[in-house]
Amino acid sequence: METYKADVVIIGGGGAGLRAAIAVAELDPSLRIALVSKVYPMRSHTVAAEGGSAGVKLPTDKLDYHFNDTVAGGDWLCEQDVVEYFVAQCPVELTQMEHWGCPWSRTPDGHVNVRAFGGMKIERTWFAADKTGFHMLHTLFQTSIKYPSIKRFDEHFCVDLVVADGRVQGAVTIEIASGELTLIEARAAVIATGGAGRVFRENTNGGVVTGDGMALAYRHGVPLRDMEFVQYHPTCMPGTGLLFTEACRGEGGFLVNKDGYRYLQDYGLGPAEPTPRNKAMELGPRDRLSQAFWYEQQKGRTIDGPHGSVVHLDLRHLGEAKLRERLPQIYELAEQFLGVDPALAPIPVRPAVHYTMGGIMVDGLCASPLPGLYAAGECSSVGIHGANRLGSNSLSELCVFGKRAGEEAANFAKSVPPGHSAELLKQAQAVEQRVLGMVKKTGGNERIATLRKEMAQTMEDGCGIYRLADTMQKTCDKLDELKQRFKNVHIEDKSSVWNTEWLLAIELEYQLDVAQAMAYSALNRRESRGAHQRLDGFEARDDVNFLKHSQAHYVADGAPRIDYGPVKITKSQPGTRAYGAAGEKAEQERNASHV
Amino acid sequence: MPHMSDIQKVIEIEVLRYNPETDKAPSSQVFEVPFTDDMSVLQGVQYIKDYLDGSLSFRWSCRMAICGSCGMMINGVPHLSCETFLRDYYPARVRVEALNHFPIERDLVINMEGFINKLESIQPYIIPKEPRTLAQGEYLQTPEQLNLYEQFSSCINCMLCYAACPQFGLNPDFIGPAATALLHRYNVDSRDGGKEERMDLVRSEEGVFHCTAVGYCSEVCPKHVDPANAVNQNKTNAAVDYFLRFVSPKGGAK
Numbered sequence: 001m002e003t004y005k006a007d008v009v010i011i012g013g014g015g016a017g018l019r020a021a022i023a024v025a026e027l028d029p030s031l032r033i034a035l036v037s038k039v040y041p042m043r044s045h046t047v048a049a050e051g052g053s054a055g056v057k058l059p060t061d062k063l064d065y066h067f068n069d070t071v072a073g074g075d076w077l078c079e080q081d082v083v084e085y086f087v088a089q090c091p092v093e094l095t096q097m098e099h100w101g102c103p104w105s106r107t108p109d110g111h112v113n114v115r116a117f118g119g120m121k122i123e124r125t126w127f128a129a130d131k132t133g134f135h136m137l138h139t140l141f142q143t144s145i146k147y148p149s150i151k152r153f154d155e156h157f158c159v160d161l162v163v164a165d166g167r168v169q170g171a172v173t174i175e176i177a178s179g180e181l182t183l184i185e186a187r188a189a190v191i192a193t194g195g196a197g198r199v200f201r202e203n204t205n206g207g208v209v210t211g212d213g214m215a216l217a218y219r220h221g222v223p224l225r226d227m228e229f230v231q232y233h234p235t236c237m238p239g240t241g242l243l244f245t246e247a248c249r250g251e252g253g254f255l256v257n258k259d260g261y262r263y264l265q266d267y268g269l270g271p272a273e274p275t276p277r278n279k280a281m282e283l284g285p286r287d288r289l290s291q292a293f294w295y296e297q298q299k300g301r302t303i304d305g306p307h308g309s310v311v312h313l314d315l316r317h318l319g320e321a322k323l324r325e326r327l328p329q330i331y332e333l334a335e336q337f338l339g340v341d342p343a344l345a346p347i348p349v350r351p352a353v354h355y356t357m358g359g360i361m362v363d364g365l366c367a368s369p370l371p372g373l374y375a376a377g378e379c380s381s382v383g384i385h386g387a388n389r390l391g392s393n394s395l396s397e398l399c400v401f402g403k404r405a406g407e408e409a410a411n412f413a414k415s416v417p418p419g420h421s422a423e424l425l426k427q428a429q430a431v432e433q434r435v436l437g438m439v440k441k442t443g444g445n446e447r448i449a450t451l452r453k454e455m456a457q458t459m460e461d462g463c464g465i466y467r468l469a470d471t472m473q474k475t476c477d478k479l480d481e482l483k484q485r486f487k488n489v490h491i492e493d494k495s496s497v498w499n500t501e502w503l504l505a506i507e508l509e510y511q512l513d514v515a516q517a518m519a520y521s522a523l524n525r526r527e528s529r530g531a532h533q534r535l536d537g538f539e540a541r542d543d544v545n546f547l548k549h550s551q552a553h554y555v556a557d558g559a560p561r562i563d564y565g566p567v568k569i570t571k572s573q574p575g576t577r578a579y580g581a582a583g584e585k586a587e588q589e590r591n592a593s594h595v
Numbered sequence: 596m597p598h599m600s601d602i603q604k605v606i607e608i609e610v611l612r613y614n615p616e617t618d619k620a621p622s623s624q625v626f627e628v629p630f631t632d633d634m635s636v637l638q639g640v641q642y643i644k645d646y647l648d649g650s651l652s653f654r655w656s657c658r659m660a661i662c663g664s665c666g667m668m669i670n671g672v673p674h675l676s677c678e679t680f681l682r683d684y685y686p687a688r689v690r691v692e693a694l695n696h697f698p699i700e701r702d703l704v705i706n707m708e709g710f711i712n713k714l715e716s717i718q719p720y721i722i723p724k725e726p727r728t729l730a731q732g733e734y735l736q737t738p739e740q741l742n743l744y745e746q747f748s749s750c751i752n753c754m755l756c757y758a759a760c761p762q763f764g765l766n767p768d769f770i771g772p773a774a775t776a777l778l779h780r781y782n783v784d785s786r787d788g789g790k791e792e793r794m795d796l797v798r799s800e801e802g803v804f805h806c807t808a809v810g811y812c813s814e815v816c817p818k819h820v821d822p823a824n825a826v827n828q829n830k831t832n833a834a835v836d837y838f839l840r841f842v843s844p845k846g847g848a849k
Contacts, residue, residue, distance in 0.1 A: 039654075040711070042752055043662045098733045101721040101784060103741060103748050110735030134661055135748065142719040142777075154711070177700055206656035239633060242659045306633075333659060336678050337633070449645035493650035495616045498701035501649040 001432060003183045003425060006034035006151070007413045009171050010406070011158045011213055012192035013037025014044030015133070015395065016377030018140040019402025020190045024410045025147035031410055034184045036153040036173055038208065038503070041141045045194050045206045046398065049133025050245035050329065052125035053097075053395035055090030057114045061122040063087045068572060070393060073119040073285050074386020075530035076547065076574040077226065077567060082364040082383040084570065086393075086400055093399035094126050102139040103128050105326075115326075116250040117392045119285035119579070121278055125392040130245050130329045136395060156182070157503055160431045161189060161216055161373070162424050168220075168372035169419040172431045176503065179496030181435070183428035185421065187413035188372045190405045191217055195356035195378035197230075199515040200463075201456040203353040204236055204243040213379040215510035217360045218517065222368045223551035225381035225565070226358035227514070228522035229531045231389055232465050233354035234289035237337060239307035241352035244330055246391040249282035251326050254314040255289070256346070257301040263311070267292040269580040280580040287388040287531045288579065290351040294465045305348055312346035319343065351465060355394065357385040357531065358521070361551060361565075366405035372412055376405035381549075383568070387530020439502050444490035448504050451489065452511070455482055459515055463522050468536045472523040479516045480559065486512060517552035517560050524562045525550060543574050605629050606685050608639050610651065611692035613699050621699060624648075625688070630681045637665050637676040640691060640703070653703035660817055663751035666758065667703055668692040673755035673815045694758040696767070709767060710754055713774040717796060719781060722789025740785040747780035747825055749818045756812035756822050762805045769805040770796065772812035772822030779825035782832075794833065803829045 008024050010017045013035055021035045037044065056066050066087040071078045094112075098104055104112040105127050117125040128135040144150055155176040162170035162183070170185045196211025197203040218224050235244045235255070249255070252275060257263045262281065265272045269284045269292070276283050293311060296302050302309035315323060315330075320343035323331050327342075334340045334347050360375040362368050362382050368375055376382070377398050384397060455478075462475025486509060493501040527542035528534050548564040555561055578586045605627050613621035626647050628639045637655055644651045653676075654664040660678040667676045670690050681689065697705035727734060756772035757763050763771045770778075778797065782790040797803050806826045813823040 039656060039662075039664065040707070040752075043654075043656050043664050045657065045662075047662045047751075048657045048659060092729055095729050095733055099721070099723070099727060099729070099786075101781070101786065103745055104733075106736055106738050106741055108738060110737045110740075112733050131661065131749070134751070138748070142714075143721075145715050145718075146720050177706075206658065206662060208656045240658060329661070336660075447645075448649065491649070495614055495650070495701075497615055498652040498704050499650075500652045501644075 001181050001183055001425065001428060003185060003421065004034060005032065006184055006186045007031040008188050008190065008409050009034045009036060009184045009186035010190045010192060011036045011171055012044070012194060012377070012379070013041035013152070013154070014192060014194055014377065015046035015137055015140060015398035016402035016405070017190070017192035018144050019399050020192055020376060020406030020409070021150045022140070022144055022147060023403040023406030025149045027407050027410045028414070029149050031149060031413065033150045034153055034186060035150055036156050036158055036171065036184065038155065038157045038176070038212070040154045041152070042138055043208070044137060045209050046133045046137040048204070048206060048243065049395055050130045050243060051117060051247035051250065052115060052127035052132045052392045053094055053136065054117065054120065054124050054390070054392040055094040055126055055396055056087065056124050057091065057112065057126065058122060058124065061124055065121045066090070066124060069120050070384060070390055071386070071572045072575070072577055073390040074388055075541065075577055076572070077386035077529060077549065079364065079383025079568045080570040080572060081568050085364060086384050086397070089400040090396040093396065093403065097136060097139060097399065100139050100143045103135050105129060115247060116276055116278055116283055117390070118246050118249065118283050118289070119279060119390040120392070123278070125250065127247065130247055130327045133395060153184070157506070158212065158216065159435050159506060161220055162427050163220055163370070164419055164423055164427065166371060167416065168370060170424055170428070172428045174435065176498060179499055181428070181432045183425055185419060185424055187416050187418060188374065188409040190409045191360060191373065191375040191379055192377045192402065192405070193379045196511065196514045197353045197356060199455060199459050199511045199518070200230070200353035201460040202236070202241040204233055204241050210507040210511050211514035212507065212510050213375065214359055215513045217368060217370070217373060217375065218513060218554045220370060221554065222370050222373065223361045223553050224358060224514070224517045225361040225549050225551050226387070226521070227517040227552055228525050228550060229357035229387050230353055230463060230518060231286055231355035231357060231531050232290035232351040233286055234293060234351045235313050235349040236352035237333070238305050238310050238348055238350050240337070242333060242337065243354065244313055244333070244347060244349055245327070248313055248315055248327060248330060250276065251322065252276050252318055253282060255282055256312045256314055257296050258303045259301065263296050263301065264289065264292055267295065268578065268582055271581055279583055284579045285388055285390060290465050291533060293351050303348065308350060310348035310350045313349045314346040315342045316344065316346065355389055357387065357389050365408045366401055367408060372416070374405040374409045376401040387532060435506065438505055439491055439494060439499065441491070444488045446485050446488045446490060448489060448501065448508055451482055451486060452508055455479065455512060455515055459519070463519055465533065467522055467532065467534050469523065472519060475519045476516070476523060476559065479512060479519055483512050483516070513554065520560045520562055521550040521552050547574060604685065606639065606681050607688040608643065609688055609690045610640070610643070610702070612702055614701055632682045634681050635677050636667070636669055636679045636681060636689065636691065639681050640676060652701045661751060663753035666694050666753045666755050668695055668758065673758040675753060675755070675817050678817065694754060696758055696760070696764045697754070707754065710752070710757065713770055714752070714777065717774055717778040718789055718793055719777050721781065721784065721787050722792065724786060724788030734786045736785050744780045744783045746820060747776045750776055750820045751818055753817065755815045755817065759811040759815045761809055762807055766805060768801045770801045770803070772826060775803055775829060776820050776822040776825040779829055797829050798833045803833060806830065
């Protein structure tokens with residue numbers, strides 16, 4: 001087995017991983033960085049983010065407003081000190097992206113332009129047409145090429161962390177093109193592997209979004225925090241789940257039911273006005289909009305389609321010219337995949353799983369409880385999203401916390417001595433035996449696709465927009481069963497070169513662990529908050545018992561152990577989450593009482 | 596799930612297979628795949644992997660024509676398989692092969708190292724014309740200035756243009772369409788001052804003069820980047836530079 005000696009290993013080459021790598025390289029060019037990614041970095045799922053990235057920009061806006069929107073949007077399950085740091089760093093990091101060449105859309109006088117987004121009081125979403133994630137990812141990837149200390153391991157698949165003397169000391173990877181394993185020694189590691197949305201059936205995520213890093217940390221004893229909070233994005237393509245950005249509504253699009261009625265006004269989001277009003281109607285937060293869809297469906301006011309019920313995203317009144325300028329990708333997706341010209345006809349949409357709010361538990365410095373292990377981006381739970389993420393906060397998160405994770409990991413690496421190579425290699429060889437054993441094994445009879453499909457279906461059934469104890473219990477039981485059946489998985493492909501069936505099996509095993517953490521965390525949260533909504537006697541938020549973070553702990557061959565940790569409240573006491581006219585009234589009352 | 600009434604249709608997908616550990620040369624294999632009208636070629640290939648032959652290898656991720664992973668030759672034409680639909684080939688058989696002009700690693704997976712090396716060689720990052728601190732805020736850039744390079748920044752590195760380029764087929768060292776478009780993207784960015792450094796490559800043996808203006812690269816580009824336009828603008832630039840360097844101490848590059 002080859003060994004590569006690095007100082008910091010970064011697992012994941014999307015937005016957060018690239019930003020972390022650049023941060024390490026800028027902090028100390030003498031540190032050797034290994035950037036491991038199972039795909040070429042520009043294939044990472046950051047590429048698919050569309051609408052934009054949040055950061056206070058306009059003179060009428062304030063950091064406090066961004067803070068309040070984020071904390072209330074997260075139903076007060078946010079780490080408020082971390083949110084405060086986050087909102088202050090967003091404009092700095094987005095300006096950094098501008099200096100690195102990100103093609104932000106501009107105002108006529110040349111300033112970066114901002115657009116409205118759901119749950120945000122003031123327009124503060126920086127955007128590059130409707131391909132913001134694509135442009136940020138390519139800008140970061142191309143910029144990373146400047147730094148000779150970043151050694152990329154493209155198309156290398158991470159199969160384990162190496163932990164010795166109570167701290168992370170490396171990672172073991174498979175080179176996909178050869179099937180050969182490598183030990184990457186490092187004095188600190190950053191996990192930046194993205195979310196886990198593919199554990200659900202209908203989702204907006206790319207095939208790579210399989211929760212790898214979450215499972216890696218989890219199996220080494222790091223808790224996964226707030227995993228029950230999974231975001232359904234309200235406007236996705238039926239069947240495939242492909243995303244129609246929230247910017248469609250930020251630009252003025254309507255959501256209507258089968259009667260052409262803007263139904264959101266029936267769910268505390270009105271009044272319905274012809275032009276968008278921030279934090280109202282179509283610019284409400286994602287959890288509320290997806291929940292409203294569910295109720296419309298119950299009332300029989302949705303439209304039947306070949307892939308289930310839909311409502312209509314109506315962009316016609318925006319006109320072709322504006323759609324082509326502001327939403328060119330959406331235009332082409334609708335035309336090519338649905339045969340719909342959005343200037344002439346409404347787009348059928350339904351909610352689909354989009355984002356994993358929870359993740360690897362880290363503090364505000366991106367440090368996990370396992371020394372030397374850091375995490376950033378969707379795989380992490382740094383505490384800014386709470387129970388419901390606001391759209392456009394996650395791209396900013398990649399920059400702000402990717403940088404921070406990189407710098408903290410670099411400092412940690414410099415503070416500890418290198419490990420004992422022989423001991424690390426011994427561990428790595430044991431990992432090699434285990435993963436090669438999966439391919440060599442014969443006699444299995446479970447098909448990967450069958451297990452994956454059953455997992456995705458049971459997650460949708462039990463952990464969807466609304467949840468009930470008995471269906472969540474069924475999901476937990478089903479996942480236990482699938483984990484048992486996985487032991488009997490059959491890999492047809494016995495070759496070394498590009499054996500993607502082998503990788504799919506390893507990914508599925510990661511997914512089953514992450515899915516268990518989600519389902520058990522959901523079952524145990526006996527209240528409704530943000531994206532976790534119950535209909536079985538726990539319909540209300542319960543701050544007495546559940547204003548706390550869930551923490552799922554890995555138990556080998558068993559159900560996860562769930563316990564809870566405190567939520568950091570600094571300046572925003574939990575209040576009523578209200579939007580539309582009700583939200584404005586509540587805000588006025590709050591302001592009056594503060595005078 | 597597809598409706599049962601739709602699933603009656605079956606299309607033949609002919610896949611070029613190659614496993615370097617067991618095969619001397621690539622060969623075709625035909626699969627019968629049930630499909631619905633909204634299924635992409637990628638979904639057809641995924642069906643094969645999931646239910647018919649788990650050993651089939653290919654790259655894919657986003658399913659929405661932005662990650663650039665799933666380029667394949669489909670009936671001899673380079674396409675992103677996620678936005679190419681089986682219905683458009685039915686009832687005939689559809690043939691799927693690895694992208695032209697690249698070494699095959701396995702089945703539909705090509706070796707893209709050469710492309711990555713080219714991309715890295717063109718200094719694809721801002722070399723500031725006037726350095727600016729973060730405290731000084733953003734550079735101003737008008738929509739017109741953005742417009743000069745935005746199209747060339749839309750390249751998703753899917754390499755369809757290389758599979759279409761006859762010159763790249765003859766000379767794998769030719770820098771080729773996508774990398775030239777990216778080079779041009781930075782050269783014409785109002786924030787950038789690195790054109791002079793990059794133009795050495797344009798003028799070199801591997802540079803733009805290899806292009807014979809076939810224009811097929813722009814035809815197959817799924818993102819309207821129009822790399823042929825970038826290549827030809829750089830031919831003019833390189834030619835101008837070539838003559839100017841006899842009269843100007845800075846080689847004529849601005």
